[in-house]
Every structure is written in C-alpha cells, then in structure tokens.
Amino acid sequence: QQQVKQSPQSLIVQKGGISIINCAYENTAFDYFPWYQQFPGKGPALLIAIRPDVSEKKEGRFTISFNKSAKQFSLHIMDSQPGDSATYFCAASMRGGSQGNLIFGKGTKLSVKP
C-alpha cells in the first residue's frame, strides 16, 4: 500500500530525444508527488513536483503528467541533453501521514548519448 513503483530501472536516450520515466502508487491518500534528480556522489535535488488537483505541470524541458484514476505519474524530459544524465527518483507523501515522510521509487538511471 505504501509502495511507489518506478520504471524503467535504466534508460538510454539519444541527445534531443524524449526521456520518459513512469511511477505508480497504490495509496490514494498520497497528495504530493515530487521528482528528484541525483548526480553521482551528490545528494538528490528536487526537480519538479505536482499535486493531484492538476494533470500536468511543466517547468522548462521537464513535465510531470499525472493520472489520478490510474494512480500513475510520469516525468518527461524533452530535448534530452547529456547533462541530464543522472538518476531520477519519484516519490509520494501525504499530509499528516508519518510526519510527511516521502516514499521513494527505486530510481531510474538515465544516460543521454551525444
């Protein structure tokens, strides 16, 4: 019930292509869905986040698509660049639950080939 399932585990995309990472959750009480980007040897950094009251949020080349009925959300990276090569984590949390603790997916390692 508390899991967030992320796929694929790894992804190779050509420069300029679209990278798509998917996550699915079971707990309908989740109401905050962030994506984090992590470079090797660094701490994760918040990339973009969405709440269930909207179906899409865009920030630059990064877009979250949210499907409440399917309990799925995805990250789209448009015009992928070699500098986007990193590990991406989706997560979910609910207000008032376990002090706002985030439940993380297992991560997707993205490699963008020049």
Place this chain on the structure above:
Amino acid sequence: SQTIHQWPATLVQPVGSPLSLECTVEGTSNPNLYWYRQAAGRGLQLLFYSIGIDQISSEVPQNLSASRPQDRQFILSSKKLLLSDSGFYLCAWRRLASDTQYFGPGTRLTVL
C-alpha cells in the same frame, strides 16, 4: 536562505569501530530532519526522522541510532560498525508547513 551541511564527506572505518555523522541546517527553525541510506546503485532507505529535539523515530531496526541534541543538528551514530553499514548517508530537512524535503551533500561511508 537555508543550507544543509554534512560531515565528513567521506569516511573509511574498520569493522567494529564507532561512527558519528553530523548534519546541521542553517536558516530555518524547528525543521523536520531525516537520515537516509543509499546503497551503491540503489534507492533511498529512510533510517530515522525527527520532528523536534530529542524526538526521534526509527524506520528500520538496525545497528544505527540517531540523536538530535539541538534544533538544527542531527547525528547518526553506531557503537560497532558492520560491513553492511557501508553506503551513502544522506541527511534531509523539511519545513513544517511544506512538503518538500531538501537533501544534504551526503557522506560516503566505507566499512572495511
């Protein structure tokens, strides 16, 4: 602005030795604080979280303990390290009125 610090950045320790990792947050008061562990190429495992001084919750029973002696200081400790304690340890903080967690730079621990 808020800043989170972790030290040391890297640490190599023998099996059976003690451990103390420190995390401090600047620029905010009464944050929620978190300790995560990340094994090589793996996801983030929540170890401890704290909602206030001396208020610690453990998520995974293990060889580690946490303490919060001051509002913006979070310490991860062990009396005797195991090989399986190796990993990348991350501290994070969250403002009470916000959902967003912000991570520190991490400590790479290698137990030999």
